[in-house]
Amino acid sequence: MLKINNLHVKLEDEDKQILKGLTLEVPAGEVHAIMGPNGSGKSTLSYVLSGRDGYEVTDGSATLDGESLLDMEPEERAAAGLFLAFQYPVEIPGVGNMTFLRTAVNAQRKARGEAELTAGEFLKVVRAKAAELQISPDMLKRPVNVGFSGGEKKRNEILQMAMLEPRMCIMDETDSGLDVDAMRLVSEGVNALRSEGRSFLVITHYQRLLNHIKPDVVHIMSNGRIIKSGGPELALEVEENGYGDLLAEAG
Amino acid sequence: MTDITDLDVREGVDRETVETVQNMGSYKYGWNTEIEMDYAPKGVNEDIVRLISKKNQEPEWMTEWRLEAYRRWVTMTEPKWAMLNYPEIDYQDQYYYARPKSMEEKPKSLDDVDPKLLATYDKLGIPLREQMILAGVEGAEDAPAEGRRVAVDAVFDSVSLGTTFKDELAKAGVIFCSISEAIREHPELVRKYLGSVVPQSDNYFATLNSAVFSDGSFVYIPPGVKCPMELSTYFRINAENTGQFERTLIIADKGAHVSYLEGCTAPKRDTTQLHAAVVELVILEDAEIKYSTVQNWFPGDENGKGGIYNFVTKRADCRGDRAKVMWTQVETGSAITWKYPSCILRGNESQGEFYSIAIANNWQQADTGTKMIHLGKNTRSRIVSKGISAGQAQNTYRGLVTMHPRATNSRNYTQCDSLLIGDKCGAHTVPYIEVKNSSSRVEHEATTSKVDDDQLFYCRSRGMDEEEAVALVVNGFCREVLQALPMEFAMEAQALVAISLEGSVG
Numbered sequence: 001m002l003k004i005n006n007l008h009v010k011l012e013d014e015d016k017q018i019l020k021g022l023t024l025e026v027p028a029g030e031v032h033a034i035m036g037p038n039g040s041g042k043s044t045l046s047y048v049l050s051g052r053d054g055y056e057v058t059d060g061s062a063t064l065d066g067e068s069l070l071d072m073e074p075e076e077r078a079a080a081g082l083f084l085a086f087q088y089p090v091e092i093p094g095v096g097n098m099t100f101l102r103t104a105v106n107a108q109r110k111a112r113g114e115a116e117l118t119a120g121e122f123l124k125v126v127r128a129k130a131a132e133l134q135i136s137p138d139m140l141k142r143p144v145n146v147g148f149s150g151g152e153k154k155r156n157e158i159l160q161m162a163m164l165e166p167r168m169c170i171m172d173e174t175d176s177g178l179d180v181d182a183m184r185l186v187s188e189g190v191n192a193l194r195s196e197g198r199s200f201l202v203i204t205h206y207q208r209l210l211n212h213i214k215p216d217v218v219h220i221m222s223n224g225r226i227i228k229s230g231g232p233e234l235a236l237e238v239e240e241n242g243y244g245d246l247l248a249e250a251g
Numbered sequence: 252m253t254d255i256t257d258l259d260v261r262e263g264v265d266r267e268t269v270e271t272v273q274n275m276g277s278y279k280y281g282w283n284t285e286i287e288m289d290y291a292p293k294g295v296n297e298d299i300v301r302l303i304s305k306k307n308q309e310p311e312w313m314t315e316w317r318l319e320a321y322r323r324w325v326t327m328t329e330p331k332w333a334m335l336n337y338p339e340i341d342y343q344d345q346y347y348y349a350r351p352k353s354m355e356e357k358p359k360s361l362d363d364v365d366p367k368l369l370a371t372y373d374k375l376g377i378p379l380r381e382q383m384i385l386a387g388v389e390g391a392e393d394a395p396a397e398g399r400r401v402a403v404d405a406v407f408d409s410v411s412l413g414t415t416f417k418d419e420l421a422k423a424g425v426i427f428c429s430i431s432e433a434i435r436e437h438p439e440l441v442r443k444y445l446g447s448v449v450p451q452s453d454n455y456f457a458t459l460n461s462a463v464f465s466d467g468s469f470v471y472i473p474p475g476v477k478c479p480m481e482l483s484t485y486f487r488i489n490a491e492n493t494g495q496f497e498r499t500l501i502i503a504d505k506g507a508h509v510s511y512l513e514g515c516t517a518p519k520r521d522t523t524q525l526h527a528a529v530v531e532l533v534i535l536e537d538a539e540i541k542y543s544t545v546q547n548w549f550p551g552d553e554n555g556k557g558g559i560y561n562f563v564t565k566r567a568d569c570r571g572d573r574a575k576v577m578w579t580q581v582e583t584g585s586a587i588t589w590k591y592p593s594c595i596l597r598g599n600e601s602q603g604e605f606y607s608i609a610i611a612n613n614w615q616q617a618d619t620g621t622k623m624i625h626l627g628k629n630t631r632s633r634i635v636s637k638g639i640s641a642g643q644a645q646n647t648y649r650g651l652v653t654m655h656p657r658a659t660n661s662r663n664y665t666q667c668d669s670l671l672i673g674d675k676c677g678a679h680t681v682p683y684i685e686v687k688n689s690s691s692r693v694e695h696e697a698t699t700s701k702v703d704d705d706q707l708f709y710c711r712s713r714g715m716d717e718e719e720a721v722a723l724v725v726n727g728f729c730r731e732v733l734q735a736l737p738m739e740f741a742m743e744a745q746a747l748v749a750i751s752l753e754g755s756v757g
Contacts, residue, residue, distance in 0.1 A: 052708050094727030099723075
């Protein structure tokens with residue numbers, strides 16, 4: 001599914017290298033977690049994969065099912081099946097949540113040469129999925145993320161994920177700012193989406209999210225590279241001992 | 252110019268107009284119709300004024316009224332205080348009167364109508380039955396209707412081509428006709444109200460209009476009548492080097508209600524074209540007028556060549572107590588826009604509202620806003636202005652709120668937001684506030700922001716392309732104003748917002 005090979009990325013405006021030869025593979029149907037200390041380049045990775053401006057790829061590659069992501073516009077990556085759940089979902093005043101979702105869904109359908117959903121068809125699907133995430137009809141009508149609580153914003157990201165049905169989901173610190181109940185709701189939403197054809201890359205600081213969303217593989221990232229990969233027990237180890245030993249081990 | 256874009260004949264306007272608008276590249280209405288025209292000679296003088304009056308078969312008093320305005324106009328100078336930059340206008344290099352030749356005799360059926368004229372209506376999205384009526388086909392009023400119930404008056408260059416639903420409106424006592432017809436058929440109303448809101452001497456452009464206006468719409472709603480359908484006028488400038496000077500007069504008598512829509516288009520041309528209109532609204536006790544405009548005159552090309560110079564005077568006079576007026580405008584077209592729809596709140600407890608979206612892209616310049624003149628006690632006004640600038644455009648909000656000494660306990664709320672796309676455009680806000688009593692309150696809020704890269708990236712990461720993302724964010728920015736528009740207009744306006752901003756990013 002997602003293959004990242006020797007990826008080198010620097011900031012466009014300054015001479016600062018963030019990713020320094022990152023290699024990672026997420027096979028179809030698997031959930032991989034990336035953990036690492038602050039400043040290790042985790043969020044940069046998610047932005048570079050989804051095509052945000054401000055970064056320059058100096059070497060390496062990233063492909064989704066063999067297609068190079070780095071040559072595509074952000075919307076093309078989305079249509080190809082990539083989705084980023086934002087750490088800080090963006091507010092768009094005046095644009096109804098429902099309008100936003102429908103525009104997004106239909107833009108992707110159009111890009112893939114599929115028929116656009118009518119208002120009626122769309123409404124039926126979105127209502128059912130919103131109910132599962134305990135998103136009220138009122139929240140669907142309100143402007144995108146405006147005045148949403150932290151938990152509401154993150155649930156809204158998962159609703160978008162559920163509506164867009166991506167193959168490759170990247171979640172950037174989706175657990176930050178969530179209370180216990182919200183974390184459970186979000187995790188249930190994600191778990192419901194797990195399937196053979198869909199992969200997840202879960203970026204997090206804390207092990208607790210991984211209690212809810214059980215990863216197949218855990219990667220430790222530091223200084224722009226993956227320094228160690230292992231099973232779920234690796235996350236527990238970090239929780240217990242911090243990153244110190246792992247960093248020292250990696251030299 | 253022969254590159255007429257072919258569009259399918261459409262049955263209804265609403266949805267399909269929107270889709271067509273969405274599917275067209277840049278300026279949708281940029282075709283021109285080659286129709287044999289009857290022109291008056293170029294330039295303006297007393298003879299031309301007399302000729303226009305004669306062509307419209309006007310009575311003596313009307314001719315005199317025009318001449319008085321003309322004599323005044325020659326003593327006036329063009330105002331230059333607006334933040335607009337344009338070359339000197341040669342007023343003698345314009346045609347002041349043009350009329351399709353085929354209108355001289357009434358056609359018997361659609362077969363007798365100049366097919367090019369019908370093609371024009373098609374492209375404007377006017378339903379077939381209404382096309383027949385507009386083309387003046389006898390008996391067309393009895394043909395079956397096609398769903399949408401909006402009475403239309405179409406003005407093609409200088410001439411009103413006809414009005415639909417006239418009989419049905421007449422049953423309700425509503426008069427909706429061209430102003431030239433009103434001058435002939437309802438002189439008592441026209442004499443009483445014409446120039447009573449915007450006097451002949453009001454300003455340079457209004458005075459010129461008073462002298463040479465060739466047509467426009469007239470509406471009278473009798474006391475206590477709620478107009479049974481929305482009324483609309485479609486203006487189109489077609490002939491080259493032709494100025495369009497239409498005049499609209501709407502009177503809502505005591506307790507009457509009416510919603511009026513106005514749409515405007517013009518062909519793409521290299522040369523600039525002049526448009527100087529006057530709209531007067533008279534609102535008596537407990538009456539209400541809602542006036543909505545979608546102005547989509549040709550804005551000039553991406554290099555700033557051509558386009559309409561739009562100098563418009565619009566004013567509403569709330570003459571009676573509790574009278575109410577609401578101006579809503581979506582200004583996306585024109586190379587130059589000079590327009591300040593205003594409210595005179597004369598009656599006690601009268602209310603004025605102004606909702607505006609002004610989009611300036613490429614080399615467009617817009618200087619637009621409103622005047623709220625509070626004269627009566629307990630009067631209320633509300634201004635919501637959304638200005639969007641892109642490309643090299645300059646967009647100015649200019650507004651006046653004045654509270655006179657006897658306008659006690661009155662209120663105004665003004666919200667003025669500007670959005671910038673790119674780094675070569677400008678947004679300016681010029682509010683004038685005068686308060687001459689101590690019990691009134693005026694609030695003014697203004698913001699200026701840039702289209703946010705994070706918002707665009709967020710939209711794009713969900714699959715929208717860049718232009719779709721900009722259109723969505725800008726439509727969100729304009730939402731309060733779009734909501735003030737009648738439903739079908741709101742849809743068209745949303746699509747127009749997207750079109751007007753094409754090429755503004757990237």
